[in-house]
């Protein structure tokens with residue numbers, strides 16, 4: 001476990017969050033620097049304007065450097081977007097001579113075997129997360145090194161993404177004078193940031209409703225088992241409101257955050273709101289319930305897509321830890337109830353915003369916190385890691401080895 005300072009960067013569609021943190025002696029996250037700035041040059045997890053993105057990265061990192069008084073060179077960067085995919089893959093290695101002790105090299109080799117996926121030339125691996133080892137058929141082995149056996153197997157969650165998008169993030173970071181030390185899958189980061197250890201072990205779903213996308217991560221037995229980036233988020237709710245009510249996007253956003261609800265039925269019938277339409281200087285009244293029906297239809301669509309993803313994953317039956325909602329989009333009143341109604345199978349909760357200081361002002365930073373915990377706490381690097389592309393080769397063993405969450 002490292003306890004030196006790590007600096008992480010969450011390049012969101014609406015905000016850029018940067019944190020420098022280390023661990024206290026007790027194993028809690030000690031945040032030494034933190035900034036949340038409006039995002040620039042990034043949309044739905046993908047760099048849309050290289051110069052803007054790198055300027056935003058540079059500004060955020062400089063701010064954190066000023067707070068900590070330390071120059072940062074390497075950054076742990078979140079990656080998400082519809083181009084990112086995860087798949088469960090198996091690796092196998094006979095242990096010869098028979099029944100000798102399994103070595104770290106064997107572990108590395110079996111993981112490497114599980115990573116031998118055939119990818120199209122435009123894709124590459126971002127992360128490999130061993131979920132479970134098996135020694136001679138014995139399941140749920142966490143640390144095979146040192147054990148005796150004749151056959152070592154591993155189940156690995158392998159994350160891949162489109163090379164161009166990955167390289168654009170690297171390029172934006174490098175134009176800001178920094179280097180990518182590790183990329184962390186968005187739903188993994190949000191899960192580590194917002195789920196409790198117990199929820200992860202029991203089996204639970206993280207749903208991070210951001211501005212441009214919704215990251216869904218399914219955790220089973222303490223590890224990531226499935227993930228998906230859905231193309232819905234808070235910005236779509238705002239743009240629906242703006243189009244249907246003929247308001248500016250700013251007015252729609254203001255009305256949404258002040259009067260919006262993800263469930264129209266919890267809004268009293270007799271309430272009305274004042275809406276200023278484009279080209280008008282005076283406000284017109286609108287029944288708040290009608291307003292919230294527009295909000296609900298988009299949020300219900302998001303919840304339905306999450307339900308479909310859980311169904312498709314095949315893990316629906318092993319998620320008693322329920323669903324945890326985070327991200328700015330989950331701030332709409334009624335979100336928790338809407339998700340419980342749509343998902344049906346499990347309780348939902350909103351990530352506790354007071355927990356571990358997950359909110360900077362009004363901005364949820366579960367993903368950035370999760371990245372920091374991942375970078376510091378996940379046992380490090382079974383793989384070789386030299387050279388500028390080294391982070392791609394790294395293998396981090398996941399969550400089952402975490403200490404208690406702060």
Ligand SMILES: Nc1ncnc2c1ncn2[C@@H]1O[C@H](COP(=O)(O)OP(=O)(O)OP(=O)(O)O)[C@@H](O)[C@H]1O
Pocket residue numbers: 011012013014015016039044045209210211212213214233234235238253256257260326327328329330331332362363364
């Ligand atoms: N109190 C609130 N009520 C409703 N919506 C809110 C509230 N606060 C923030 N939002 C919405 O949350 C969204 C931003 O969420 P968040 O900061 O998690 O996104 P992001 O991380 O920048 O984006 P992404 O993860 O999609 O790349 C915006 O669409 C905003 O309108």
Ligand SMILES: [Mg+2]
Pocket residue numbers: 012013208210211327367
């Ligand atoms: Mg986000």
